[in-house]
Amino acid sequence: MKNLWWRALGPVTLISLLLTGWLGLWVTPRAQQQGDFARLVYLHPAEAWVGIYLSFGTAVVASGLYLWPRTRRAAVDLVAASAMEVSVVFLVLTLITGSIWGRPTWGVWWAWDARLTSTAVMAVLALGYLAYRYSFDDPTRRAQRSAILALISAVNVPIIHFSVVWWKTLHQGATVLTPGASIKIHGIMAWTMLLSFIAFTLCFVWMTRVRYLIARRAQDGARTRLASAIAARQSEGGV
Amino acid sequence: MTVARLTDVVVTRDAFPVLAGLSWTIEQPGTYVVRGGNGSGKTSLLRVLAGLDAIAAGEAEVLGHRLTATGRREVRRRAGWLGHDAPFHDALTVAENLAFASTVTRVPRERMADALEQVELGARTDTLASRLSAGQRRRLGIAWLIMRRPELWLLDEPHAALDEGGRQLVDDVVGRAVAGGATVVLTTHHDVSLSRVDGEFMVRGGR
Amino acid sequence: MWSTIIAIIRVQWRVEMRQRVLLWQVAPFAVMALVITGLAANARSIARTEVGPGLVYVVLVFTTLLLIGRLFSAESSSLSSPSFAMLAIDGSAAYLGTVIALAVELLVVTGVVVAIAGLLFHFSAMSLLVATPSIVVTIIDLTTLGVLFGALAARPGQSAALLPLIALPSFTPVIIAGERLLSAAVTHHGAGQWWGLLILMSAVYGGIGVLLYGVIGEL
Numbered sequence: 212m213k214n215l216w217w218r219a220l221g222p223v224t225l226i227s228l229l230l231t232g233w234l235g236l237w238v239t240p241r242a243q244q245q246g247d248f249a250r251l252v253y254l255h256p257a258e259a260w261v262g263i264y265l266s267f268g269t270a271v272v273a274s275g276l277y278l279w280p281r282t283r284r285a286a287v288d289l290v291a292a293s294a295m296e297v298s299v300v301f302l303v304l305t306l307i308t309g310s311i312w313g314r315p316t317w318g319v320w321w322a323w324d325a326r327l328t329s330t331a332v333m334a335v336l337a338l339g340y341l342a343y344r345y346s347f348d349d350p351t352r353r354a355q356r357s358a359i360l361a362l363i364s365a366v367n368v369p370i371i372h373f374s375v376v377w378w379k380t381l382h383q384g385a386t387v388l389t390p391g392a393s394i395k396i397h398g399i400m401a402w403t404m405l406l407s408f409i410a411f412t413l414c415f416v417w418m419t420r421v422r423y424l425i426a427r428r429a430q431d432g433a434r435t436r437l438a439s440a441i442a443a444r445q446s447e448g449g450v
Numbered sequence: 451m452t453v454a455r456l457t458d459v460v461v462t463r464d465a466f467p468v469l470a471g472l473s474w475t476i477e478q479p480g481t482y483v484v485r486g487g488n489g490s491g492k493t494s495l496l497r498v499l500a501g502l503d504a505i506a507a508g509e510a511e512v513l514g515h516r517l518t519a520t521g522r523r524e525v526r527r528r529a530g531w532l533g534h535d536a537p538f539h540d541a542l543t544v545a546e547n548l549a550f551a552s553t554v555t556r557v558p559r560e561r562m563a564d565a566l567e568q569v570e571l572g573a574r575t576d577t578l579a580s581r582l583s584a585g586q587r588r589r590l591g592i593a594w595l596i597m598r599r600p601e602l603w604l605l606d607e608p609h610a611a612l613d614e615g616g617r618q619l620v621d622d623v624v625g626r627a628v629a630g631g632a633t634v635v636l637t638t639h640h641d642v643s644l645s646r647v648d649g650e651f652m653v654r655g656g657r
Numbered sequence: 658m659w660s661t662i663i664a665i666i667r668v669q670w671r672v673e674m675r676q677r678v679l680l681w682q683v684a685p686f687a688v689m690a691l692v693i694t695g696l697a698a699n700a701r702s703i704a705r706t707e708v709g710p711g712l713v714y715v716v717l718v719f720t721t722l723l724l725i726g727r728l729f730s731a732e733s734s735s736l737s738s739p740s741f742a743m744l745a746i747d748g749s750a751a752y753l754g755t756v757i758a759l760a761v762e763l764l765v766v767t768g769v770v771v772a773i774a775g776l777l778f779h780f781s782a783m784s785l786l787v788a789t790p791s792i793v794v795t796i797i798d799l800t801t802l803g804v805l806f807g808a809l810a811a812r813p814g815q816s817a818a819l820l821p822l823i824a825l826p827s828f829t830p831v832i833i834a835g836e837r838l839l840s841a842a843v844t845h846h847g848a849g850q851w852w853g854l855l856i857l858m859s860a861v862y863g864g865i866g867v868l869l870y871g872v873i874g875e876l
Contacts, residue, residue, distance in 0.1 A: 360823065364826075373854075377854075526742065555745075
């Protein structure tokens with residue numbers, strides 16, 4: 212039964228994404244002010260939800276569980292790493308779509324919008340975690356140290372966010388133009404937006420699971436290699 | 451009291467098994483000699499006994515502490531190490547090195563003068579560690595062990611780089627430590643001239 | 658614990674006094690970096706009081722990273738040797754000692770940088786005096802964070818690029834707060850709310866460092 216759920220996840224994710232695309236591009240109406248650009252509302256907020264909250268949060272919670280002695284499992288560490296990789300993908304997508312969306316409003320690709328800027332810093336934070344993680348060969352050491360880095364980074368995320376918001380509002384007056392602020396959401400648009408959140412959430416679960424399975428296979432491979440390395444090492448002594 | 455008990459210990463460094471299922475028990479205090487060829491895992495065995503390295507598999511207990519992160523710290527508090535890197539800081543003098551080490555470990559500093567005399571560095575107290583020869587650095591390391599009086603002495607090729615007098619010094623210091631109830635584990639390629647050896651262990655292929 | 662902290666500070670300063678790296682290498686580097694960024698930002702223009710404070714902190718951040726990278730690379734050769742590890746120094750004391758010693762070293766360089774910046778960007782002596790407390794707290798923030806990340810990044814054979822990559826995102830709020838406060842002092846505006854952020858960060862990261870520094874060393 213459990214297996215069936217997992218097997219259905221891929222197709223269900225694909226269908227929900229296609230449905231979101233169809234509704235977003237053809238069924239929903241054009242916005243009065245922003246025209247077709249407003250259709251990014253079916254993409255950008257859901258990406259931000261997955262990148263900033265869901266996957267980053269999953270990575271942080273899994274790191275915390277790994278550091279807690281009772282819940283320390285190699286699998287938990289792999290979930291943290293997989294979710295963080297998915298987070299980087301969605302953070303970059305959030306930045307790209309946010310920049311495209313802001314272009315007609317601001318007239319430039321990058322206007323130091325507080326949320327986009329703190330998202331960019333967060334993306335570097337997540338990249339730093341991955342770079343740090345992959346600089347280790349020893350799996351236990353890698354898991355422990357990466358988990359500590361993830362938790363320290365997590366403490367930082369709200370501080371970074373508020374500092375950038377403050378910086379923006381205190382610097383240039385509180386007239387922050389936010390793309391999408393002028394769009395009124397109702398009817399089919401609201402349903403499409405809701406669907407986009409569901410579709411991207413499913414997409415996160417599917418991507419994290421696939422990445423986790425790959426990571427587990429790599430870990431099994433490393434374990435096999437270590438076992439044969441141990442055997443080779445022992446035979447050096449000519450037992 | 452069992453000094454150390456290692457069972458099927460595996461230690462990896464950068465995914466290479468430096469120790470590959472090593473088992474050894476030191477039942478009681480005394481002098482123990484570890485032998486083996488280059489790269490066989492002698493130093494790695496000493497590092498595990500010192501609480502310097504975490505084990506990847508197997509069971510290990512040293513001085514009554516299981517080798518977890520906290521256990522290893524406790525072991526390091528009670529064990530002494532002599533490797534190829536005797537001084538703590540090259541930019542400090544002989545006396546400053548020993549003073550720093552004694553402060554952070556709460557070892558009485560009064561032991562310093564006597565220890566330096568024993569290793570014949572009494573006239574070198576104000577010399578920077580970086581200006582010491584390899585043999586003198588080794589002697590500085592021995593002076594620190596004399597000051598610290600650890601329960602478990604781990605000496606990695608203690609006779610290397612030492613002249614005849616230095617080697618005799620090592621043997622004397624070891625003899626006195628064991629007489630005082632300590633355990634000394636040393637690695638060597640040479641024939642040992644120690645007056646008393648309680649056990650030998652041969653490392654081959656990391657076990 | 659205090660005797661250990663003091664011993665660590667004394668060793669670090671004594672080594673510095675002997676090697677004079679801070680005086681003859683780091684401080685000239687920082688001043689030169691300030692001149693270069695000033696030229697690059699075309700700071701002779703009217704906007705110099707606008708960009709000056711930011712440039713000062715860009716230079717100070719890279720100086721911090723330089724000093725921390727140097728400290729931990731020196732550790733990987735000498736201080737992280739087996740003999741040193743066998744001292745089993747208490748992690749909290751090691752962290753506090755390292756932070757205090759490094760913060761004072763950084764403040765010396767900062768004094769030079771800020772004095773030169775005053776000349777280059779026409780900050781008045783009075784405004785620099787007003788800014789001094791915020792500069793000190795910002796440097797303490799950079800050090801508490803930097804030593805923590807330095808310990809995480811420190812490993813024999815580690816690439817030098819890793820420390821800036823993992824540390825810079827977390828430095829962001831500190832840089833913004835420091836720049837805003839220095840800017841406010843120079844332009845005689847208030848920016849009191851940034852004080853809260855700076856103090857919160859030094860408390861949070863100081864606490865994390867005291868708790869985790871020893872643990873990180875064991876992993």
